[in-house]
Amino acid sequence: MHRSRSRLGRRSFLVGAGTGLGTAGLGLGATATATARPQAPAPVPSFAPGRPILFRGATVVTGDPRLGTRQNADVLVTGATIKAVGPRLAAPSNAVVVDGRDRILMPGMIDTHRHMWQTVLRGVGAEWTIANYFRFMYEEWGPYWRPEDVYAGNYLSMVEAINSGVTTSLDWSHALYTYEHAEAAADALFDSRGRARLAFGDISAGPQKWAVDGDVDRLLRARFSSKDQLVTLQLAWDPPGDPAFPERPAWEFARDRDLMVTQHAGVWDFSTDAGISILRDNGFLLPTNTYVHAGTLTDSAYRMIADSGGNVSISAESELNAGQGYPPTGKVREHGIPVSLSMDTSVWWSSDMFSAMRATLNADRGLDHQAAHAEGKTVINNDLRTEDVLHYATQGGADALGLGSKLGSITPGKLADLVMLRADTPSMVPLTNAVHQIVFQASRAEVDTVLVNGRVLKYGGALIAPDLKRATRLAEASRDHIRDKAGAQQWAAGQEPPPYQAA
Ligand SMILES: [Zn+2]
Known part of the structure; x- marks a missing residue:
């Protein structure tokens, strides 16, 4: 099976090739500080509106083909915008400095098809x-x-x-x-x-x-x-x-x-x-x-x-x-x-977009292997990466979504929709290849900090907004309403369909 596929975005996440933003290390340096972090949760800093936020010393997977992945790099957010990406950025006087050591900073993920109303029947x-x-x-x-x-x-x-x-x-x-x-x-x-x-x-x-x-x-x-x-x-x-x-x-x-x-x-x-x-x-x-x-x-x-x-x-x-x-x-x-x-x-x-990434790779590679085996061949190198x-x-x-010039990568001038992952968890150490490990090792448990439009909605692993307790109360009430309307018999039957059947 020969395929000539266009490489949409391929190489965007590879290590940057020197763009005036400092030299990027090739891999292993980020683990140097892995044991220095105290275990007690840090207090939530005051992310007051208007205060710049400086992420200091993170592994930054920019997704921007010009910037690539940078070790021990800083990202400065001012207002809703990513202001700068690079080594040892100067902190504005009123900035909140967030320790990025043992952390991966990546662009916020984007889900383009989700029937949210159905979440009450999770x-x-x-x-x-x-x-x-x-x-x-x-x-x-x-x-x-x-x-x-x-x-x-x-x-x-x-x-x-x-x-x-x-x-x-x-x-x-x-x-x-x-x-x-x-x-x-x-x-x-x-x-x-x-x-x-x-x-x-x-x-x-x-x-x-x-x-x-x-x-x-x-x-x-x-x-x-x-x-x-x-x-x-x-x-x-x-x-x-x-x-x-x-x-x-x-x-x-x-x-x-x-x-x-x-x-x-x-x-x-x-x-x-x-x-x-x-x-x-x-x-x-x-x-x-x-x-x-x-x-x-x-x-x-x-x-x-x-x-x-x-x-x-x-x-x-x-x-x-x-x-x-x-x-x-x-x-x-x-x-x-x-x-x-x-x-x-x-x-x-x-x-869980980590699941989405993994399921996509699993399906694509599995099909390639099956197709090759059917022809008596072995896939030597995987195609989808x-x-x-x-x-x-x-x-x-x-x-x-038509928002590609504003979102999707950690690029100065784009909106600050950012995700910081823990890289010091049992699933992530040692951090050797951030892109590989985001896709095959990371999970929602590693999602430490989340910014949307420069606003911190999750920090230190805890949601700041929106309100989970309120969401739970509302969803339980709606679930109960639908369950009552369905009736006990149909509600139970709906969850356990009969054994395999095709027609
Ligand atoms: Zn659908």
Whole structure:
């Protein structure tokens, strides 16, 4: 099997090649101070608004191809912005200095597809396929969500994301049955203090019915007058199936307002090449479109997406468990389609982007090995690399949301959405190759400090904002409401589907 893949972002995380920002060490130096840190938790410094923050002496995985990964480097944040990256930066007089020794500083991770409203039913669908999911979440239980349940799911999902080092999440919000539901979804995202994109959707009807009925415009006026705020708006619906294209008014609405559209495409026999062709024939295969999963398209559809400039969001844990199609990293790389990663829903999974990176690598490499073995060959060198999936989880996500010039790497001038990982834990010592270890060793347990827009939301392993206790109380109440509506028998049956069956 020969593949000629474009190297989207490859090498971005490699050690910088001398750019006037000081010499970068090659690996082992960062462990020198590993035993010096006291065990007692340090008091939280006063991160008052306006005080610059200087991270001192960290291993900085910038994700910026010009800067690479730098050992014992400093990062200065002023206001919402990354001001400087380099060795021994001068601390402004009122700066808070954060000790970066035994720490990795990396760009905040970005999840481009997450059904946050479902987080109140965390864990319920662990045994599900997509068939079980459609039955329970779309048909039977989904209609029970009230505005307060959407709020609870979104707020908890943002708590989880921020705690996990996911600084931007796209809320694929397809339970916005009324304006009040939409308002609740938006309010929860704003209240979290994290960065989010509300992707307005409604599974109860085709988008030509709800996108143009006034609610989206009303919400735009009420909550989204600026494009520079932490939470922004776009649209979410699935590709057309009918060549008559009844969804045209919705697509015209999106285009007229310059709103991006994300859609589940290439999802086994639920969404096929036909949807991509219909969009192309009607002029709506736009460069701003995101195609989620995209696992079962043919080369012809991948080529159309590539030619249009669109991008793909891969949810490898979801695709492999639920059956939307095989994670298409190989195919989309062959066609040069930009990739971001996502975690889909906490009904099965979590907002753990470390899992997303690992599952993506596992799926891609496993397929290559299987294909080679089928031909009696051995894969000598792996194709997809850790730096690729780290790029997908950071800059790839920023690019997919149209925020690539502002987010996705630790680059002076970009917004300060940063994650600091502990590198002195049993899972991380000795720190030898930060990119490799972020992808295959780190977990949410290592997420020490999280900044969004220059604001510290987690420090020393503890959340400062948003409020987990409040999220828990709200989510438990919503879970109980849905459980009561479902009834004991169906609630139990929904969690334990019958044994394996295919039809
Ligand atoms: Zn989805």
